[in-house]
């Protein structure tokens with residue numbers, strides 16, 4: 715049974731390397747039609763992960779509305795933003811829509827669909843005075859925030875290995891499936 719269209723938004727955080735192997739197979743197995751949207755920084759920082767995502771899904775990673783690929787994506791039935799950088803979370807919580815990904819995220823708030831973000835943030839970003847406030851704003855808007863067991867992490871400590879992919883997916887999957 716198809717659950718509908720799931721946007722997986724990936725950003726320029728280390729755990730993006732794990733998206734093709736650890737999130738996408740689970741999501742597809744559950745019945746989602748998955749489309750990956752990537753920030754420009756994610757594409758330039760993790761080109762191999764982008765190739766693996768495209769190979770697995772058989773469809774392009776989206777970085778703009780339609781100019782490169784020739785068609786627009788359908789509106790999603792659920793959205794996962796994972797891994798989510800400090801930068802994307804902060805700008806999303808401010809309502810900024812100055813990139814493709816931030817525009818699509820701003821559009822989804824208020825559509826009454828499940829939206830979940832999984833921050834992957836080092837301790838320095840997490841200590842920034844805006845960070846907790848940004849999470850609180852997103853939660854107030856109905857965005858689920860899933861904090862992994864090793865978040866925030868020290869850079870380079872391998873925390874991506876314990877990133878909570880399945881828990882994140884559970885929050886957007888209807889209970890009856």
Ligand SMILES: Cc1cc2nc3c(=O)[nH]c(=O)nc-3n(C[C@H](O)[C@H](O)[C@H](O)COP(=O)(O)O)c2cc1C
Pocket residue numbers: 724725726727728729753754755756759798799800801802803834835836839
């Ligand atoms: C290799 C690499 C790994 C990074 N890992 C993280 C990370 O785990 N979390 C984070 O918030 N920023 C991380 N950054 C910094 C972000 O990439 C940077 O703030 C960028 O502007 C985020 O852009 P985006 O949110 O549009 O993807 C990393 C940068 C690089 C080059």
